[in-house]
Amino acid sequence: RKEVEQDPGPFNVPEGATVAFNCTYSNSASQSFFWYRQDCRKEPKLLMSVYSSGNEDGRFTAQLNRASQYISLLIRDSKLSDSATYLCVVNNQAGTALIFGKGTTLSVSS
Amino acid sequence: SQTIHQWPATLVQPVGSPLSLECTVEGTSNPNLYWYRQAAGRGLQLLFYSVGIGQISSEVPQNLSASRPQDRQFILSSKKLLLSDSGFYLCAWTRARGGEQYFGPGTRLTVT
Numbered sequence A: 001r002k003e004v005e006q007d008p009g010p011f012n013v014p015e016g017a018t019v020a021f022n023c024t025y026s027n028s029a030s031q032s033f034f035w036y037r038q039d040c041r042k043e044p045k046l047l048m049s050v051y052s053s054g055n056e057d058g059r060f061t062a063q064l065n066r067a068s069q070y071i072s073l074l075i076r077d078s079k080l081s082d083s084a085t086y087l088c089v090v091n092n093q094a095g096t097a098l099i100f101g102k103g104t105t106l107s108v109s110s
Numbered sequence B: 001s002q003t004i005h006q007w008p009a010t011l012v013q014p015v016g017s018p019l020s021l022e023c024t025v026e027g028t029s030n031p032n033l034y035w036y037r038q039a040a041g042r043g044l045q046l047l048f049y050s051v052g053i054g055q056i057s058s059e060v061p062q063n064l065s066a067s068r069p070q071d072r073q074f075i076l077s078s079k080k081l082l083l084s085d086s087g088f089y090l091c092a093w094t095r096a097r098g099g100e101q102y103f104g105p106g107t108r109l110t111v112t
Helices: none
Strands: A004-006 A011-014 A019-025 A033-038 A044-049 A055-057 A060-065 A070-075 A084-091 A098-100 A104-109 B003-007 B010-013 B019-026 B032-038 B044-052 B055-058 B064-070 B073-078 B087-094 B107-111
Touching (some): A011 A019, A019 A084, A019 A104, A033 A070, A044 A055, A044 A060, A070 A084, A098 B044, B003 B087, B010 B019, B019 B087, B032 B073, B044 B064, B073 B087
Parallel strands (some): A011 A104, B010 B107
Antiparallel strands (some): A033 A044, A055 A060, A060 A070, A084 A098, A084 A104, B032 B087, B044 B055, B064 B073, B087 B107
């Protein structure tokens, strides 16, 4: 099983749609979870941390299921500017670094 | 506020030539520093990380090396580049190991 696994997509949705991305991770001892966003040919940028109780930031909602080792990101009311690759990230077994998934590509069209 | 710089932004180098990429962080002290490579259409591969001056951990054996001569400076080097070294090189910092990381703008390296 890969350390962090994501559906690569692409997800093609119209403006205003709700879209959900899923991610699974292999290390049951992971303690830190994040979603990053990466625009084409740019550096990844932190979108949000993911907490055990789930958390929301505007149109974005992140959920964590430790028992299933599963993380999700929900985007409501998609905007054209949401088009990007979304990276699921967890810390490594030693807790010294982050492991990045390969990303899920989202394309929002008008 | 903290900022992270990388240079150069783009680089085209012939096979067999040396490489030196620099990363500096401003506005914080004793950061944990990381070098990643992202090959075209691929995910981020962790190359090196450092928790302090002179302390380097290598994640992947290869012809690259890293050094941290100062608290907020991290350098990625190679004596002889290979075609497979082409990619997008990203430097990142974090306050705490395992915590959220912040990336520099990256260096796009093409080895010809």
